[in-house]
Amino acid sequence: DAGVTQSPTHLIKTRGQHVTLRCSPISGHKSVSWYQQVLGQGPQFIFQYYEKEERGRGNFPDRFSARQFPNYSSELNVNALLLGDSALYLCASSPFPGQSLFYPPQPQHFGDGTRLSIL
Amino acid sequence: GENVEQHPSTLSVQEGDSAVIKCTYSDSASNYFPWYKQELGKRPQLIIDIRSNVGEKKDQRIAVTLNKTAKHFSLHITETQPEDSAVYFCAALRPGQNFVFGPGTRLSVLP
Numbered sequence: 001d002a003g004v005t006q007s008p009t010h011l012i013k014t015r016g017q018h019v020t021l022r023c024s025p026i027s028g029h030k031s032v033s034w035y036q037q038v039l040g041q042g043p044q045f046i047f048q049y050y051e052k053e054e055r056g057r058g059n060f061p062d063r064f065s066a067r068q069f070p071n072y073s074s075e076l077n078v079n080a081l082l083l084g085d086s087a088l089y090l091c092a093s094s095p096f097p098g099q100s101l102f103y104p105p106q107p108q109h110f111g112d113g114t115r116l117s118i119l
Numbered sequence: 120g121e122n123v124e125q126h127p128s129t130l131s132v133q134e135g136d137s138a139v140i141k142c143t144y145s146d147s148a149s150n151y152f153p154w155y156k157q158e159l160g161k162r163p164q165l166i167i168d169i170r171s172n173v174g175e176k177k178d179q180r181i182a183v184t185l186n187k188t189a190k191h192f193s194l195h196i197t198e199t200q201p202e203d204s205a206v207y208f209c210a211a212l213r214p215g216q217n218f219v220f221g222p223g224t225r226l227s228v229l230p
Contacts, residue, residue: 004162033217042125042208042220043163056217090163105151105170105212110162 002027004093004111012117013081021076021114025093031055032074033108034066035090043090049074050097081118088113121146123211125221132199133229140224142209143191151212152192154183157223158205166207167194199228 005024013019025032031050035043048056049068068074072093078085092108122145132138142152153168169176169183169192176183182195196203209221 035220040223042123042210042222043218045217045219048217058217105214107153107165107168108218109165110155112162 004091004109006089006091006111006114008114009112010115010117012119014119015081015083017081018077018079019081019116021078021089021091021116022073023076023091023093023111024073025091026109029093029095029109030072031094031097031106032068032072033092033094034074034076035092036060037088037090037113039087046076048097055097078116083118086116086118088115121149121211121213121216121219123209123219123221125209125224127224128222129225129227131227131229134199134201136199138194138196138199138203138226138228140194140207140209140226141191142193142211142221143189144211144219145190146211146213146216147187147190149211149213152183152185153210153212153218154194155208155210155220156205157208163208196226199226201228201230204228 007022033048034046037043045058047066052068063079066076090113091111094106094108096103125142150171155163156166157163180197185192206223206225208223210218
């Protein structure tokens with residue numbers, strides 16, 4: 001059974017450019033979350049989507065946006081890239097939103113991430 | 120919002136010894152606490168989790184304990200092996216909110 005898959009694995013961009021990162025969740029998982037992991041730190045929450053709707057947004061600027069498709073895959077877009085955007089971007093999936101008030105807490109399963117380097 | 124602290128930031132143990140990593144959280148409404156292991160260049164992998172209605176959970180050499188009153192939870196690894204060397208992250212989840220991760224602990228198991 002395939003796990004969470006992300007593409008590309010590595011990406012090099014220059015300041016001011018934009019980037020699109022992609023994620024396919026585990027089969028049957030309807031919730032996708034995006035995290036930014038700077039070297040030496042824990043993952044920082046960016047977005048969560050469930051059933052194509054945004055269910056949570058972390059403390060990131062409007063340059064960051066995301067969407068979820070009918071097949072539950074997701075894209076993370078970052079515009080006007082800054083040097084500080086260099087990080088590992090992780091996607092995680094779960095059957096339901098981890099923070100839902102209607103379902104028991106769900107663990108999140110991570111992909112291998114996309115390593116984004118800004119020059 | 121929730122804040123998760125994790126100690127120590129680095130930990131070195133001899134092979135066969137035990138390792139303990141402790142996390143504290145600030146929001147008493149948080150009710151789910153997973154632990155992840157991240158090897159160099161690899162994805163974080165869930166190794167154990169605990170819900171707030173349980174005080175302790177064990178899976179072979181790994182155990183997690185939760186003290187809701189003190190708002191802290193700990194990861195215990197017994198009989199450590201070199202392959203346990205990795206960065207370990209704790210996280211906390213409050214209903215209606217999103218996961219908050221600790222800063223990580225780099226565990227080195229020395230042969």
